[in-house]
Structure formats: structure tokens, C-alpha cells
Amino acid sequence: MREINSYLKKYVSLVKFLGEVLGEDTEVVLHDITNVDNSVVAISNGHISGRSIGAPATNLVLKILKDGKYSHKDYITNYRGISSQGNILRSSTYFIKDNNKEIIGMLCINISLERFRKLRDxxxxxxYIKNDSSKVEDVEKLGQSVEGIALESMQEIIKSTGIPPERMCQEEKIEVVKKLNESGVFLLKGAVSEIAGQLKSSEATIYRYLNRIKKDVDS
Structure with a gap:
């Protein structure tokens, strides 16, 4: 096992602590960037990335060291990572600096989103409601009364015609009654009375329309 930079030794126990606190879906890694070929000096939950102590620096670590644009920052958070298995990670890195404000190590936290992805899926x-033509096509509406169900059905059909009941001719009213009959509304006790009121007609007229519709179907 390689010798750990004395400045970084105090972070080793922190890696173990955070690994236990944050749980098995979170990898905690300590990098000693004085040796990029074997930069990982401590790691918890390494199964997330498949790494162990002695693993090399990542491409991001190398980039940070190369361009130096993070030298004025203390950390970067919530960027995208990808494990060796191809799983998406939410990653954050804390920069460990010496007395001269030079980055000598990095404490990285990589949260696996795999369980959350599976939960989302x-x-x-x-x-998801599949549009299967072999199944019921209408949206089920859970009304509490005959009046409510009849009224909703009436409103939908009237809306589709674009004509208010008081302006409907007889044939238009018959067409409305036909659609209501097809929807099964008249199976409800009291529906005839409710529909008659909505169409500004008598119950006898509605029954007459229904008889005519039945004859047309049977003929």
C-alpha cells in the first residue's frame, strides 16, 4: 500500500464515515493527486465505480490539474458522472488544498442514480395508459348521482354539436338521445326525466325518440 500524504491522512476516516452515513448507493473517494497513476488512497462503496485503492485519477481530475481553472474554487457539485458499468452518477468534488492554496487532493462523492432510474421507469x-383499441375507449368518470352522470354525458354531447338545446331541431335532439342511449345513460333509473329537462322536452317525447331509435336499429 502506498504512503498517504500526511496532509490527507485525516480525510481517510472521513471517507469511511461518509460511506457509512450516505449508504451503499454513494461512493466516497479520496484522491492524492501527487501521484495520478495511483491517486485513489481511500474509498468507500467502491462497487459503484468498480474501483479500489490504487486506481488512477479520472479524466476530470486530470483536466482540473491541467487547466487550473478550479484553483480559485473550493468545490464543484452535482455534475454528471458515468460508472464503468455505464450507470449515471451525480458527482461532487471537494478540493483539498495545502497551506499554499495548491490542490493536493480531492474528496469525491458519487451518488448512483440507478435505483432512482429504475423507480422512475x-x-x-x-x-402510462396504453391506447389499446380492443379495450374501453372512453374515460371512466366516477359520478355520485344519476343526475350528475346524465348531466356530464349531456354536456359532452351538446358540446360536440356546438348547438344549445333550446336551438336544436327535432332531428338534432334525436341524435343527442341516440348518442346518450349508446353511452348507456338510459340504463340509469331517472335518466329519462333528467335528459328531458336538459333538452327542454317532455319525458313522453324522449320515450318517443327512444322508440324511433330502436325501430331504426331493428329495421
Whole structure:
């Protein structure tokens, strides 16, 4: 095992502590950047990336060392990482600096989003309603009364015609009654009375329309 920079030794126990606190979906890594070929000197939950002590610096670590644009920052947070297995990670890095404000190490936290991705996929599949023509095409509306169900059905059909009941001719009213009949509204006790009121007609007229519709179907 390589010798750890004395300045970084105090962070080794912190790696273990954070690894236990944050849980198995979070990898905590300590890099000693004085040796980029074997920069990982401490790691918890290494199964996230498949790394162990002695692993080399990542491409981001090398980039940070190369361009130096992070020298004035103390940390960077919540950037995208990808594990060796191809899993997406939410990563953050804290820069460990010496007395001269030079970066000598990095404490990295990589949170695996795999479980959250699977949960999202499950929820997407669970709430998705497939448009299957072999199944019921209408949206089920859970009304609490005959009046409410009849009224909703009436409003939808009237809206589709664009004509208010008081302006409808007889044939237009018959067409409305036909659509309501097809929807099953008249199976409800009291529906005839409710529909008659909405169409500004008598119950006898609605029954007459229904008889005519039945004859047209049977003929």
C-alpha cells in the first residue's frame, strides 16, 4: 500500500464515515493527486465505480490539474458522472488544498442514480395508459348521482354539436338521445326525466325518440 500524504491522512476516516452515513448507493473517494497513476488512497462503496485503492485519477481530475481553472474554487457539485458499468452518477468534488492554496487532493462523492432510474421507469410504466383499441375507449368518470352522470354525458354531447338545446331541431335532439342511449345513460333509473329537462322536452317525447331509435336499429 502506498504512503498517504500526511496532509490527507485525516480525510481517510472521513471517507469511511461518509460511506457509512450516505449508504451503499454513494461512493466516497479520496484522491492524492501527487501521484495520478495511483491517486485513489481511500474509498468507500467502491462497487459503484468498480474501483479500489490504487486506481488512477479520472479524466476530470486530470483536466482540473491541467487547466487550473478550479484553483480559485473550493468545490464543484452535482455534475454528471458515468460508472464503468455505464450507470449515471451525480458527482461532487471537494478540493483539498495545502497551506499554499495548491490542490493536493480531492474528496469525491458519487451518488448512483440507478435505483432512482429504475423507480422512475416503474412509475412511468405504471401511470402510462396504453391506447389499446380492443379495450374501453372512453374515460371512466366516477359520478355520485344519476343526475350528475346524465348531466356530464349531456354536456359532452351538446358540446360536440356546438348547438344549445333550446336551438336544436327535432332531428338534432334525436341524435343527442341516440348518442346518450349508446353511452348507456338510459340504463340509469331517472335518466329519462333528467335528459328531458336538459333538452327542454317532455319525458313522453324522449320515450318517443327512444322508440324511433330502436325501430331504426331493428329495421
Amino acid at each position: 416503474f412509475l412511468d410504466e405504471f401511470i
